[in-house]
Amino acid sequence: MAVFNTQAVTSRLGLVRLAAALCTCVAFSLVVDASIWWGQQGSWCLFAWCFSFAVSVLVLLLELSGTAGRIPVSWRNAPIACAALCGLLCLSASVIYPLYFLGGKGLGPRQGKAYSHGVAATVFSCLATVAYAAEVSLSRGRPGETVGYMATIPGLLKVVEAFSACVIFAFISATAYDTYPALQWCLAVYCLCFIMAVIVIVLCVTELTSYLPSPLHKSLGLYALLCALLYATALVLWPLYCFSPHFGNARRDSSCGSTHVCHWEAMLTVAILTGFNLLVYVADLVYSTRIVFITSS
Numbered sequence: 001m002a003v004f005n006t007q008a009v010t011s012r013l014g015l016v017r018l019a020a021a022l023c024t025c026v027a028f029s030l031v032v033d034a035s036i037w038w039g040q041q042g043s044w045c046l047f048a049w050c051f052s053f054a055v056s057v058l059v060l061l062l063e064l065s066g067t068a069g070r071i072p073v074s075w076r077n078a079p080i081a082c083a084a085l086c087g088l089l090c091l092s093a094s095v096i097y098p099l100y101f102l103g104g105k106g107l108g109p110r111q112g113k114a115y116s117h118g119v120a121a122t123v124f125s126c127l128a129t130v131a132y133a134a135e136v137s138l139s140r141g142r143p144g145e146t147v148g149y150m151a152t153i154p155g156l157l158k159v160v161e162a163f164s165a166c167v168i169f170a171f172i173s174a175t176a177y178d179t180y181p182a183l184q185w186c187l188a189v190y191c192l193c194f195i196m197a198v199i200v201i202v203l204c205v206t207e208l209t210s211y212l213p214s215p216l217h218k219s220l221g222l223y224a225l226l227c228a229l230l231y232a233t234a235l236v237l238w239p240l241y242c243f244s245p246h247f248g249n250a251r252r253d254s255s256c257g258s259t260h261v262c263h264w265e266a267m268l269t270v271a272i273l274t275g276f277n278l279l280v281y282v283a284d285l286v287y288s289t290r291i292v293f294i295t296s297s
Helices: 012-034 039-065 078-102 113-139 153-172 181-205 216-243 263-296
Strands: none
Touching: 012 039, 012 078, 012 113, 039 078, 039 113, 078 113, 078 153, 078 181, 153 181, 153 216, 153 263, 181 216, 181 263, 216 263
């Protein structure tokens, strides 16, 4: 006889997950119904909502059926890592969708079913972002509780680092990154740090951190230091070789402001995200260093 864990849907955490699943479902349903998505931006937003909905439903079903402990992942780490990722996806969709489909680049001032559906989808996307943020907050636990590494601030920062790198990859494809070896170095930095972040997340979620060559807190401290140094070089080289009059000298042209991302916008976005990710890695390094000192003492 099947026994269901009703706490999975009646607890505060369960209700927040239900709200996130509902909001993402409504968001992509409205957009698909009105057919107001196209191009890379539309595909990204639709993917963000559909992926987040699927993950939320999967987590709820595993919790409800009581089979969460039988799958080969750490249930202290997997749900909160997924919630953080889904929250970032919905946040990006909440910014990109109205910018490209409700503003001057998309439907503009047009009224009617398409416009109202787009506005409603944006609202539900924002609500989903709030719901995922609440899920992360509730999953972090209270003082004195034992939580997984992904429920700590350094663990959540790993998700932000990997996600930011994914967004960089999406924009860097629209730039002439193969023009100079320095820009190719920047691409190598983004790829290397992204791969390392994914490896750390996978090791934590699958509880395989014992395979690291040194204790977890020391290995992650070295990882954060290395990536911070690498991103520092990229933060210098990317703007220099893209916007300096002696090298790229990129300028905003007439193609910018249309329904697609122009060359200048892509390079500027990569530069901004490089600086943002560097700050994230510095914060990661600070928190990881504190953990090393606390553990050593």
